[in-house]
Amino acid sequence: MPKAVATEFFAEPTLDVAPRLIGMVIEANGVSGRIVEVEAYTNDAASHAFRRTARSAIMFDTYGHVYVYFIYGTNYCLNFTTECHHVGAVLIRAVEPLSGISLMQERRGLENVRLLCNGPGKLCKAFGIDLAFTGSAVGDEIRLYHGRAKAIATGPRIGITKAMDLPWRFWEEGNLFVSRKR
DNA sequence: TACTGGATTCACT
DNA sequence: GTGAATCCAGTAA
Secondary structure (H helix, E strand, O other), X not given: OOOEOOHHXXXXXXXXXXXXXXXXXXXXXXXXXXXXXXXXXXXXXXXXXXXXXXXXXXXXXXXXXXXXXXXXXXXXXXXXXXXXXXXXXXXXXXXXXXXXXXXXXXXXXXXXHHHOOOOHHHHHHHHOOOHHHOOOEEOOOEEEEOOOOOOOOOOOEEEEEOOOOOOEEEEEOOEEEEEOOO
């Protein structure tokens, strides 16, 4: 049996938690997948963590909880809150489908497995995740397990926002490269 | 109360 | 490569 991730895992600094999420297995609503791309959000003007509001308060008050927000009128984005006594969250940007693929295909209306979860909005749709999941503890409705196999779908990728510099910086396979926001 | 913009996606050219 | 879709949260008045 895979080992479930403890809530205390998320109490660490966001920038430490984010890379360790790569390769872990997320399970919800009868489907599962391996995390291959994440983005860390700390107290940064480009993120919801910059200003405390009713929506973002969960990032200030909790760690190891689910934060889902709705974007562009069409998509949901899945975050896990981090850091004890400090604001932070990690956005799950892409996963590699592992089980329940037919269910994902049905939810997405798409056959190509590589395209099922290769984006934050896409994976939420494939996993059936929406705003109702916000506030639940990781391990409750959405479960997270330590994975072993190396991610292969899009390649492991970690992003960290830093609004005062360039919007996004990505590290891939040990090499730094920069991706400007559109 | 009304207005504005967004951590995206997808169809179309 | 470009632009529309679409609706919620935040902000201003």
